[in-house]
Amino acid sequence: MARMKDSLLPGRARPAQRRDGQGPVAGSGGPRSAGTRRAILAAARSTFAARGYEQTTIRAVAGQAGIDASMVMRYFGSKAGLFTAATTMDLVIPDLAVAPAARRGELIVRHFVDRWEDSSRDDELIALLRTAVTSEAVAAQLQAAVGQLITGPVAALGDDRAAERGALIGAQLLGLALGRYILRLEPLASMAAADVVAAVAPSVQRYLSRPPP
Amino acid sequence: MARMKDSLLPGRARPAQRRDGQGPVAGSGGPRSAGTRRAILAAARSTFAARGYEQTTIRAVAGQAGIDASMVMRYFGSKAGLFTAATTMDLVIPDLAVAPAARRGELIVRHFVDRWEDSSRDDELIALLRTAVTSEAVAAQLQAAVGQLITGPVAALGDDRAAERGALIGAQLLGLALGRYILRLEPLASMAAADVVAAVAPSVQRYLSRPPP
DNA sequence: CACCGTTGCCAACGCTTGTTGGCTTGAGCG
């Protein structure tokens, strides 16, 4: 089998599987050693976030985790499996109904900016965004995340056109993340989080409430 | 010299230069054969846009241009040189002063959306965006583009805080391009261009005119 | 103690990539 251009695209479901039928499957959640597993995942998250998918090498992740590259393979089956395991976001879905209608835009923006500012966690979003841009499979993953995290709550308010509003809000928020955390557009990158929220929230508020065209 | 992880970062200024002192330098604009040169550039633009920098191989570009990979090297010196030559945007800077103040947001959004919809040209932006996300050098290139195309015209209106307004508008527009053309968030990706302009323009208008925090 | 599964490392395989140098072809010109 060996290297097949390592495309991260579907069709490479589970190539690893040891030849002896028994033993835990490496790909999903084989509990080999919880400590090492966490070390690998932490190293993978930060490296994927810092360098993107293609420029991240399994050897580098292994080195940062203090183990050998073949260990990463045994734990996660493949580079694509490692990426998947490292970027399964724990979805904290905002509940828009708790805020008055006029402040829901601010609630959304604050929710995401606060999350991203916590640098121990925003690695996942950065890694996902860096990779989605060149991988259709990961792009689909991000589409789904936008659907669940944004369009979903909007639809839960009973809004028709929730899909359109969700996509517009998603584009605004992804642009914000791109400009602030990846491209580091100044002065956006060094503004205080509260100022960013204050600047962007009204736009999101308008996407939430504007009448259909 | 050979392969040095092909990082696209600075420091690899001009490695090509034939050993005989004469002859046109390959890197910048050597007029070897105008037709072939254009064919390579067109193939490079579409491939870089479609697959991103790392997943684009010189062999693929050469194949699409109907020539050999070594020809690409002789024309452009290196993969990084090819990318640079393929993504030098011809800046068409919008003049905001021609529109009344209340319609300048619409003017900006329409300017960029119209440009991107012309698929023969938006390849450059897509390629640039796909690559900027994983290359600091190209990210700097995009920063400069935002400065010239957005912050510049805003500043030309005599606005203080132009930098802040420009960065916010840039983030909104880049998010729009990301969602519509790269991630293809629905229904944003299939909306009519005019509807997109109508939806996003008021946000840009507000970034242009909102009072400081 | 003997057995066995786990954890880990080491060395290699096979493949792709950017890049180089030499060869062939063909047109222009004395």
Place this chain on the structure above:
DNA sequence: CGCTCAAGCCAACAAGCGTTGGCAACGGTG
């Protein structure tokens, strides 16, 4: 015709990559 020079192709190189299989150390259980 014979020479030159650009344009092009072919074959190879060196390196890095994901991935694999075998082997050493160790800890628990009979």
